[in-house]
Amino acid sequence: MATTTATITLDSADLLSDNLSLSATMNLNQGGTTATGLEQFRMERMVIPTGTQFDLIEATTAASEDANYMYIVNKNTDVTDYVIISIKDEVIGRLYAGDWMFFPWDADVVALDGNDSAVEAQAYTHDATLEYCLFHNGETRPTSDDS
Amino acid sequence: MATTTATITLSSSDLGDNALSISNSATLYTAGTDTGITETTGLARKKFATNSNTILLDHGLPGGVAQDVTANKSAKVYIKNINDRGDGTKFVNILLAEVEIGRLYGGDWMFIPWSGGSGKDIEFTAYDTTETTLEYAVFYE
Numbered sequence: 001m002a003t004t005t006a007t008i009t010l011d012s013a014d015l016l017s018d019n020l021s022l023s024a025t026m027n028l029n030q031g032g033t034t035a036t037g038l039e040q041f042r043m044e045r046m047v048i049p050t051g052t053q054f055d056l057i058e059a060t061t062a063a064s065e066d067a068n069y070m071y072i073v074n075k076n077t078d079v080t081d082y083v084i085i086s087i088k089d090e091v092i093g094r095l096y097a098g099d100w101m102f103f104p105w106d107a108d109v110v111a112l113d114g115n116d117s118a119v120e121a122q123a124y125t126h127d128a129t130l131e132y133c134l135f136h137n138g139e140t141r142p143t144s145d146d147s
Numbered sequence: 148m149a150t151t152t153a154t155i156t157l158s159s160s161d162l163g164d165n166a167l168s169i170s171n172s173a174t175l176y177t178a179g180t181d182t183g184i185t186e187t188t189g190l191a192r193k194k195f196a197t198n199s200n201t202i203l204l205d206h207g208l209p210g211g212v213a214q215d216v217t218a219n220k221s222a223k224v225y226i227k228n229i230n231d232r233g234d235g236t237k238f239v240n241i242l243l244a245e246v247e248i249g250r251l252y253g254g255d256w257m258f259i260p261w262s263g264g265s266g267k268d269i270e271f272t273a274y275d276t277t278e279t280t281l282e283y284a285v286f287y288e
Contacts, residue, residue: 004159004167008258010225010284012151015187020151022190022284024227024256031250033235041162067252071157073171080179085260090246091267093260096179096221100171102155103257104241104249117247133157133169 002037004028004135006069006102028135031067038067043133045075050123053086056130059116062138063107069136070119073100075129083128088115107136148183151175151286153223153258177288178221188212188285192229196278200242203283204261204269215287216263222287224269227256229280239279242270261285 010022028038048054057070074083076097083095087105095101108117121130157169175184195201204224206213216222228239230253238250241257244267251257261269273279 002159002162004157004162006256007156007158008225008256009154009156010151011154012149015149015151015183015185015286016189020187022225026255029232029235029252031235031238031252034232035235037162039162041167067250069249071155071169079176079181082179084262087243087248088246090244091218091262092243092248093223093262094178094221095260096176099173099260100153100155101259103259104251104255106240106247106249108247135162 002039004037028069029067030137038135038137040138041133041135045129045131047127047129048121048123049127050125053120053122055118056121056132057119057134059107059109059118060139061109062140063136064109065106066137068105068107068134069102070105070132070134071100071102072130072132074098075131076126078126081125081128083130084122084124086120087117149185150183175223175286176221178219184221184286184288186287190282190284192280192282194278194280195273196276198273198275200270200272202268202270203281204285206263206265206268212285212287213263216261218262218264220288222261222263222285223258224261224283224285225256225258226251226281226283228253229282237274237277239281240272242272244268245270
């Protein structure tokens with residue numbers, strides 16, 4: 001089994017009247033296990049044009065109702081550029097240039113009002129360069145059309 | 148203006164054939180600017196013992212922090228499930244406006260941007276009625 005850790009550090013010397021220094025580390029484990037690490041991941045860098053909402057990661061039956069973790073970073077540098085990240089067409093938030101997010105993901109393929117749990121992204125202001133890494137417990141592969 | 152940074156490190160020596168090491172640091176700015184965010188809830192802790200859907204950050208609370216977070220502003224939310232992982236069968240579902248984002252098992256954390264607005268509450272539903280503790284912080288403008 002693999003051991004993968006995710007650590008966040010939140011720091012500020014001047015946001016509050018005292019220093020802010022918060023750190024948390026977690027192991028990326030499979031759901032329903034004490035400490036069995038996730039063994040699969042997918043990493044990609046892409047450029048998405050403005051004007052259209054795309055599925056960044058499609059929902060998949062194999063990973064549904066399990067532990068999956070998603071990291072996304074907007075690699076643009078113009079501070080006015082942002083990407084809206086949504087699930088089931090529900091906007092989570094805006095990822096501005098340089099921003100990253102990390103969250104557990106329920107890869108539910110069961111439609112809710114016609115939407116599955118695909119992670120969706122739409123770029124605003126300029127095309128967006130995104131990098132993501134999905135840590136998961138399996139994906140349902142599409143059958144080849146060429147066989 | 149304040150300078151607040153959020154840094155993530157993802158690492159593994161055995162997930163793939165080569166070591167995985169991802170690190171990124173973001174300064175928390177107000178929307179579309181390079182001016183630092185100046186408001187925060189600070190770190191908060193909430194205990195609960197219910198498996199009913201519960202609002203963690205209530206946009207509809209008059210004068211509440213969440214009411215300041217709107218779609219065209221910049222806000223970030225940190226949430227951690229403080230419980231022990233145990234056998235890994237217990238978790239807290241995190242939802243946005245009743246749409247499930249994912250499961251936070253004991254010890255897990257998340258950090259996301261948040262576009263608030265009417266009905267855009269951040270909610271949770273625990274696996275069962277075992278006492279669960281969440282810590283959270285909102286950084287906003």
